[in-house]
Amino acid sequence: xxxxxxxxxxxxxxxxxxxxxxxxxxxxxxxxxxxxxxxxxxxxxxxxxxxxxxxxxxxxxxxxxxxxxxxxxxxxxxxxxxxxxxxxxxxxxxxxxxxxxxxxxxxxxxxxxxxxxxxxxxxxxxx
Numbered sequence: 001x002x003x004x005x006x007x008x009x010x011x012x013x014x015x016x017x018x019x020x021x022x023x024x025x026x027x028x029x030x031x032x033x034x035x036x037x038x039x040x041x042x043x044x045x046x047x048x049x050x051x052x053x054x055x056x057x058x059x060x061x062x063x064x065x066x067x068x069x070x071x072x073x074x075x076x077x078x079x080x081x082x083x084x085x086x087x088x089x090x091x092x093x094x095x096x097x098x099x100x101x102x103x104x105x106x107x108x109x110x111x112x113x114x115x116x117x118x119x120x121x122x123x124x125x126x127x
Contacts, residue, residue, distance in 0.1 A: 017056045018047050022073055024064035037076040044080035052112060059118045077116065084112045 020040065021029045028035055030043050047055045057077055061070055082097075085108050089097040093104055100108065 013054070016047070016051050016054050017058050018043055020057060020059045020073065020077070022059075022061040022065040022069055024062040026066055026069035028069070028073060037072055040073065040076045041080040041083075044077055045084060048081070048084055048112060048115075053115075055115055057116045059116060061118070061120055063120050078114070081112060081114050085109065088112060 019029075019031050023029075028037070028040065030040050035043070044057060047057075059073070059077075061073075086097045088111055089095060089100055089104075089108055092108070093100060097105065097108065
């Protein structure tokens with residue numbers, strides 16, 4: 001999307017950023033460590049639980065990454081947010097997220113916002 005009018009670059013606390021990378025060989029890393037999709041989900045849950053509205057999931061994928069690997073990685077991140085939102089729905093409203101009213105869903109979504117930033121390497125970053 002285009003930048004917001006009058007927007008200024010903001011300093012980001014690097015302790016609140018999870019760096020997720022997919023290289024040209026579909027190797028998945030999180031903060032420089034090779035991880036499984038499950039470990040990625042757990043890292044997102046951990047960060048978002050502690051820093052609900054301040055964290056950032058910074059995703060960088062090589063342009064040579066396969067669509068399959070990219071979407072599996074995206075699914076793992078989205079599943080983490082889904083789990084957090086489901087747990088909070090049960091705690092706050094005593095019912096599943098899918099059973100919430102649109103107003104209740106909006107509240108839960110604001111409580112656990114998806115804070116994902118994506119970029120792409122030109123090519124061959126994993127070689």
